[in-house]
Amino acid sequence: MKLSIVVPCYNAETKIGPCIESLEKISLPAESFEVLFVDDFSTDGTLALLENRSKSHPNWRVEALAANSGSPSRPRNVGTSKAEGEYVFFLDCDDEILPDALGRQLELAATEDSDIVRASLYTVERGKQPQLLNRVRNFKYTDSRTDKIAKIVRDQSTTNSSLIRRSLLLDNGIIWPEHLHMGEDTVFLNNVLSAAINISYLDEPAIVYHKTIGFIRSATQQYGARELASHLEVWESAELTLSQAGLSYMAIRGHVALRVALESIYRFNRGDIDAGLFSKLSRLVHSNWESLGERTFRPRIRETLEIINAGDYELFQQNIKQRLLIAGMDLKFISPAIPSLREHYDVRLDEWTGHDAHDETQSRDHLEWADVIFCEWLLGNAVWYANHKKAHQQLIVRMHRFELNARFGHEVDQSKVDCFISVSLHTSEDMIRTFGMDRTKVRIIPNYLDVKNYKSTDDPAKTTRLAMVGMLPKLKGYHRALELLSYLNVHGDFSLTVFGKGPLDLPWVYKNPVERAYYESCAQYIVDHNLSEKVTFSGWVDTKEALADFGFVLSLSDLESFHVAPAEGFAAGNQGVFLPWHGVDYVYPEDYIFEDIFGIRDYILNNQDLEVFKKNAELGRRFVSERYSLESFVSLVQEVLEEV
Structure with missing residues (x-):
């Protein structure tokens, strides 16, 4: 058995497909390698999927952990302990192995009696072209061991693309650190490089690393005190480990590590980095400022590093806001x-x-x-x-x-x-x-809506008052509002107040012959149906105050994307009523949507008793409070900013 491929998995049912397909395409004799899937107590269908797919491959095995460990480290360690291959390769379940990569690495390992073979990789990010990364510049077989380590640390991230002699791990007690929340791959790789005698590099990509971000936040999509504490421990460990080879991790790679950490802080900061943890970070930066100060950073990063070096915690807290x-x-x-x-x-x-x-x-x-x-x-x-x-x-x-x-x-x-x-x-x-x-x-x-700040009233007369927020252009359905008002006044004393600009206020409307003719017909309709005393034009107002007095906010448009005004009516304890414009049933409850203005007329007439009105208004008020609050909007924006 030449090779064991260890694949840690957790709730990967929807994303592991490409990984499995790539494993099936490996161009090595099946008897020369094995695949070990280690399921970290998934709660979806991952384990069943792995067991089913493995039935078709005699050299595939599945190990299942009895409890979730919280990171890939324990599954990788379990995989190492169960492996039978001379070499081990760790592959994440959302990445792919290239068909000939492992064969090429094994050939190089045999030629150079390698303890570790590093390779480059492709990275794929949503919507972007694949990039070839992690290439090591000027790596030579004749380089000293120290130079090889320095070049790998300098030019490569620690993303898994290593073929490692399994006995090197077992003989030196090298395991993945299970207590770390971030940076465990840095500690592991540096320990391997420090113990390895023969270090090789193949200038060919081994894996396709999918840099995708989804709605379920991964370890790389969060950053706060816990993650920073892990990184500080990682950097201290790396510095100590590489010092045994006469190297300084912070001098070689510290600028990259700090840049990546700061970019994560800007983006995912939870606001829990306290003064004590900041002090540790400041000491690290200050003690390495001579080498860091010579590096080129974009202005945003340099500004933050200078604040950290100066030890100004209050300014740091303000500066790290995205x-x-x-x-x-x-x-x-x-x-x-x-x-x-x-x-x-x-x-x-x-x-x-x-x-x-x-x-x-x-x-x-x-x-x-x-x-x-x-x-x-x-x-x-x-x-x-x-x-x-x-x-x-x-x-x-x-x-x-x-x-x-x-x-x-x-x-x-x-x-x-x-x-x-x-x-x-x-x-x-x-x-x-x-x-x-x-x-x-x-x-x-x-x-x-800022739902909490809408004024409401129990004035019984409000059930006879209609409001229309915005009458321009004609697709807003102003003429239909006038028709509705006319039909209602056959049965009682109703009024309509129109908020917003009129056709004369916007030249692009009045200069359009079709629009102008439409609003002229509306004006004539008011005259013909004796509505002059029933229609009021009020311009723009503070709707949080004004809509409290209007029982029904009309949405009679031909087209809308959302139409906020009726939601404001609900927030004020009143009701929005809708014609079935395209998509309205995805935005508002069907209880308030009617086929035509006659349906709206009948509904309004049936809601003239204030207690009946209030009971029917409650569904809408609760609906907008739960779905369309300002707090919900800000939370969703935060999710998107973190996702992208």
């Missing part, structure tokens, strides 16, 4: 959330003056500052930032329905956008279809 740049015109839909977002992020605004108009000098300054760019609207702002973003920055674009009829969705470089956010399911499907978006990049985050 820098969120919100860019776009007409920020009315995102502005109410900015104070809440500032509790978690350092926020700046780049306010554009038009769909494609901005101060480019100012935008470039903001770009240099930002970690994450959040484009409100898929307009020229998204196109510009996609063309100018840096490799380390994430770009998120929040879309509304308006953009479907604009050119910018066709112009934006979608490969540079990490995530598109849509306010509703039906709008996301329309965007995907219209602009050919990769649906794996699309997330749905509904619009939101």
Whole structure:
């Protein structure tokens, strides 16, 4: 038995397929290698899947742990103890082995009597082309052992791509450190390199490393006190281990390790790094400042390192907040959330003056500052930032329905956008279809309300008052609102208040012959049906205050992406009523959706008793409180920022 491939698995049912398929394609005689899957007490169907697939392969085995260990280290150690091969290779269950890689590594190991053979790898990130990484520069068979170790530590991450003589691990008691939450691969590799006599490198990729991020956060998608404490222990261990070979880990690799850690802190920081832990970090940086100070860092990283070196904990806490740049015109839909977002992020605004108009000098300054760019609207702002973003920055674009009829969705470089956010399911499907978006990049985050701050009232007269927030353009259905009002007034004394701008306030509406004719017909309808005393135009108001007095908020549009106004009505203890515009049933409860205005009329008439009205309004109030609160919106934005 030449080789044992150890594959630790945990809840991998939906992602292990490519790994299994790659193992089936290995170009080695089956009798010369074995595959050991070690299941870490999965709670999904992983174990059953592995056992079923292994039946077709006599050289595949499955070991199942009796309890979950919390990291891949224990499964790897169990795999080593059960292995029978002369060499062992560790493969993660969401990665792939290349067909000829292990055969080539075994050939080199036989030629050079290797204790360890390192190789390069391909990394694949969602939506991007594969990259060849971990190549070691100028590695020579004739190099000294110390030079070989230094070159591997300098040029390679510690991602698994090592063929290791199993007896080296057993004879030297080298195991994966099971107590560490991060960086266990660094400790393990350095221990192997320190014990190895013959160290080899094959300048060919061995694995495909899938750098994918999903909704279930992995160990690399979180970073706080626990992870930093693990890294500090790892770096101290690496420094001690490599010192036995006359090398300094911090001098060779410390700048990379610190950069990666700081980028994780910016992105995933839980706010639990206390002064004591910061002090340990500061001492480490300060003691290695001579070598770190000579390294080239991007300005954001250098700024943080200088603060750490100076030992300023308070400034550090402020500095590590992720820098969120919100860019776009007409920020009315995102502005109410900015104070809440500032509790978690350092926020700046780049306010554009038009769909494609901005101060480019100012935008470039903001770009240099930002970690994450959040484009409100898929307009020229998204196109510009996609063309100018840096490799380390994430770009998120929040879309509304308006953009479907604009050119910018066709112009934006979608490969540079990490995530598109849509306010509703039906709008996301329309965007995907219209602009050919990769649906794996699309997330749905509904619009939101600061639900707790809406005023309500028990005035019995409110059941006769209708409100319409926004009457422009004609697809908003203003004429239908007038018809509804007329039908209601056959049975009682009802009124309609229209909030927002009128057709004369927006030249693009009034100069459009079709729009102008529509609103002229609406004005004539008011006259013809004696509604002049029943219709009031109030301009823009604070809807958190004003909607308390209106029992029914109308949504009579031809098209909407979400329509916030009825949700505001619910938040105020009142009711939204809807015609069946496309997608409304995905956004609001069916209890308030009607086939036509006659159905709405009858419903309103049946809700004139205040107690009946309040009972029927409760479902809507509870619905928007649970689904469309400001707190929920901010939480979902945080999830997306961490995911991308």
